[in-house]
Amino acid sequence: MNAPAAPAQPKPLAGAQLAVTAIALALGTFMQVLDTTIANVSLPTIAGNLGASTDQGTWVITSFAVANGIAVPLTGWLMVRFGVVRTFVCSVLLFTVASLLCGLAWSLPALIVFRIFQGAVSGPMIPGSQALLISIFPPEKRATALGIWSITTLIAPILGPILGGIISDNISWGWIFLINVPVGLLAAALCWTNLGKRETPTRKVPIDSIGLGLLVVWVGALQIMLDLGKDADWFASTHIVILAIVAAVGCAAWLIWELTETHPIVDLTLFKNRNFALGTLTLCIGYAVFFANILLLPLWLQVNLGYTATWAGLVAAPSGVVAVFLTPLTAKLLGKIDPRRIATVAFVAFAVSYFMRANFTNDATFWDFVMPMLVQGIAMATFFVTMITLSLDGIPPARIPAASGISNFMRITAGSFAASITTTMWDRREALHQSRLADTATTYSPVFRAAMERLNHLGFSDLQAYALMTHNLLMQAYLKASTDLFWVSGWLSVVGIGLIWFTRRPGRAKPPVVAAD
Numbered sequence: 001m002n003a004p005a006a007p008a009q010p011k012p013l014a015g016a017q018l019a020v021t022a023i024a025l026a027l028g029t030f031m032q033v034l035d036t037t038i039a040n041v042s043l044p045t046i047a048g049n050l051g052a053s054t055d056q057g058t059w060v061i062t063s064f065a066v067a068n069g070i071a072v073p074l075t076g077w078l079m080v081r082f083g084v085v086r087t088f089v090c091s092v093l094l095f096t097v098a099s100l101l102c103g104l105a106w107s108l109p110a111l112i113v114f115r116i117f118q119g120a121v122s123g124p125m126i127p128g129s130q131a132l133l134i135s136i137f138p139p140e141k142r143a144t145a146l147g148i149w150s151i152t153t154l155i156a157p158i159l160g161p162i163l164g165g166i167i168s169d170n171i172s173w174g175w176i177f178l179i180n181v182p183v184g185l186l187a188a189a190l191c192w193t194n195l196g197k198r199e200t201p202t203r204k205v206p207i208d209s210i211g212l213g214l215l216v217v218w219v220g221a222l223q224i225m226l227d228l229g230k231d232a233d234w235f236a237s238t239h240i241v242i243l244a245i246v247a248a249v250g251c252a253a254w255l256i257w258e259l260t261e262t263h264p265i266v267d268l269t270l271f272k273n274r275n276f277a278l279g280t281l282t283l284c285i286g287y288a289v290f291f292a293n294i295l296l297l298p299l300w301l302q303v304n305l306g307y308t309a310t311w312a313g314l315v316a317a318p319s320g321v322v323a324v325f326l327t328p329l330t331a332k333l334l335g336k337i338d339p340r341r342i343a344t345v346a347f348v349a350f351a352v353s354y355f356m357r358a359n360f361t362n363d364a365t366f367w368d369f370v371m372p373m374l375v376q377g378i379a380m381a382t383f384f385v386t387m388i389t390l391s392l393d394g395i396p397p398a399r400i401p402a403a404s405g406i407s408n409f410m411r412i413t414a415g416s417f418a419a420s421i422t423t424t425m426w427d428r429r430e431a432l433h434q435s436r437l438a439d440t441a442t443t444y445s446p447v448f449r450a451a452m453e454r455l456n457h458l459g460f461s462d463l464q465a466y467a468l469m470t471h472n473l474l475m476q477a478y479l480k481a482s483t484d485l486f487w488v489s490g491w492l493s494v495v496g497i498g499l500i501w502f503t504r505r506p507g508r509a510k511p512p513v514v515a516a517d
Contacts (some may be wrong), residue, residue, distance in 0.1 A: 007465040010198040012138040017122075017194055021136055024190035025129045026152040028092050031180050032151070033127040033186070033357045035118070037160030038176050041313045042168040043299040047171060057422050061295060062416045063112045064119040066223045069177055069412035070216055071123030073265050073405050075208050078124055079131075079507030081491060083199040088128030094121035096184030103178035123484075125403070132195060158320030161298065165313030182322065194391065208265040211258050213504035215265065266409065267402045270395065275503045280392025280407050282499045284414035286383055287491045291415035292422035293354065296485060299423075301369070304478045305362070315369045322377025328446055330382050334389060340500050344385040347496040349379035358483045362475050393506035410474035422485060429481035437473050 013021055039046070039060050047057030078087045098118035167175045225243035232240050258264040270278045298316060299309035305313070333342060356372040388407070390489035395403045455465035 010135070013136045013194070018136060019189055021194040022133060024187045024194070025133050026185055027187040027489070028088065028125050028191070029129040030152045030156050031095065031183055033124045033156035034160045037157045037294065038164040040164065040295055041161045041302070041309045041316070042164045042173050042176055044049060045168040045301045045309055046111070046173045048107070050111065052108040056108060057420060058295070059108070059112045060115055062223060062227060062419050064115040065412055065419070066219060067116045067119030067418035068122055069409050069416065070219055070391045071120045072409045072412065073215070074212065074406055075127055076401050077125045077205060079128065079200070079204060080205050083132055083202045084128055085191070085195045087124045087186050088132060089130065091121055091124040091187040092184050092191070096181055096188070099177045099180035099184065103174040104147065105174070108260050129291065138156060155320070155324065158317050158324070161313030161316040162310070165308065165310035168309040173222045200495060206263045208261055208263055209259055211265040214250055214254035214257060218247050218254055219274065221250060222247040223416060223420065226417060226424070229293060230424040250334060263495070266406055267399070270399065270403050273394050275393045275506070276391050276395060276403060277386060277505045278499055280410055282496050283387040283391060283407060284410050285492060285499070286350065286387065286496050288410045288414040288418035289349065289492050292418040293489055295419050296422055296426060296482065300478060300482050304475050311366070318370050319373040319380055320378040322374055323380035326378060326381035327385070330385055334385065338505050339386045340503065342503060343500045344497055346379045346383035346386060347493045347500065350383070351490045351493035353379065354486045354493060358486040358490060359399050360479065388504050389506060390500070392434065393504065416516055426481050426485060429484050430477045433480040434477035437477055
């Protein structure tokens with residue numbers, strides 16, 4: 001008996017319909033990536049307007065990231081069960097609704113809840129847009145499709161900080177989310193109109209609901225512990241101890257369940273592959289350090305150095321510009337050069353960028369801040385694509401979607417954890433440096449007395465002189481706390497170089513099936 005024929009693949013689109021649909025799909029990716037960076041430079045404004053501290057405002061970033069990370073492993077099941085087109089369009093529409101709610105949020109708790117919703121529904125947007133882009137182009141032009149997709153993922157981080165700064169400074173922070181509404185509605189309408197009749201086959205498949213539930217419990221408990229710990233004196237607080245126990249027990253139960261479940265939500269057996277295990281670990285380290293620093297620098301610039309949100313965004317933008325120009329070159333080199341060499345270039349560039357920042361002073365100019373970001377652009381252009389190539393080497397084609405999902409889940413979750421840890425360490429190091437500096441700022445110090453005399457000669461009263469010197473002491477403490485973290489970031493990047501060379505050299509590199517957002 002002959003085997004049943006495979007369902008015929010829909011013909012590629014052409015002409016204006018292809019162009020319009022490609023733009024609509026790119027807009028879906030653009031929105032999701034934009035929202036990972038647009039709020040970074042707006043945190044002080046959001047926190048101030050909602051009556052919260054900047055530390056509490058970081059929940060706006062971490063809540064979105066951790067919800068998005070947890071949603072990623074569920075994406076494959078959703079697409080098989082409901083179809084890629086339907087899943088993508090529904091995700092875009094729900095993301096649009098969540099963006100509207102974020103823009104209308106009346107308090108920080110409300111905004112955090114809406115950001116969790118926004119992150120949870122955005123999981124299918126990036127893999128869905130990529131899969132559909134590839135399907136609408138003819139085979140000989142699929143490299144062009146991936147190029148369009150990659151460019152949108154690089155332009156969004158450039159525009160995110162700039163748009164966030166301009167909107168926060170000149171309109172209202174709520175509009176950093178509300179601008180998604182017309183874009184989301186347009187993208188969903190165009191995609192459904194042009195792709196609704198091209199739905200992929202669906203089938204009922206089991207879902208690991210217990211594994212998903214355990215994942216939500218332990219990751220959520222750990223994230224809340226990291227965010228609340230600095231304000232609750234860590235393990236001196238009963239709540240923090242309970243959260244730590246829940247996270248530890250939940251993680252252990254999840255690991256046991258996933259290793260014994262027939263259809264796990266996260267296939268942990270993939271970590272038997274050396275390249276996948278080491279590549280994913282290195283990817284997580286590199287991305288965690290990168291994500292922590294793109295949060296730390298705008299905070300420091302605005303809170304302590306007097307930068308507006310707009311100028312803080314302009315400092316961050318050049319790295320994305322460099323990445324846009326260099327990424328096509330990286331893609332060409334991947335087929336000719338050992339990816340481990342290119343990944344080494346990425347980590348060297350990251351390390352150099354962080355070590356350059358470790359030499360900042362309080363009188364650093366705008367261009368002093370921009371130069372390390374230009375070096376970071378080299379790292380961004382070479383890091384993501386090479387690390388994905390390394391980690392997916394040796395994975396059977398049928399398991400690549402699952403491997404990509406795990407890799408992205410771990411990367412995004414590592415970034416959200418790193419953001420919380422970094423803001424905690426920033427405050428703790430600032431307090432330590434402030435205490436040490438204050439020990440020398442006494443009337444018994446010749447330097448202190450000389451400074452007071454100079455200020456008195458300039459017309460400052462004793463009270464004004466004390467206030468000015470206290471302000472300078474605080475700025476110096478935050479400077480030293482920031483440079484401490486930059487040094488740590490640089491050395492962690494050096495560690496990443498060592499880990500890369502424990503992986504096997506991959507075969508001929510192919511375009512990654514899931515790029516980084």
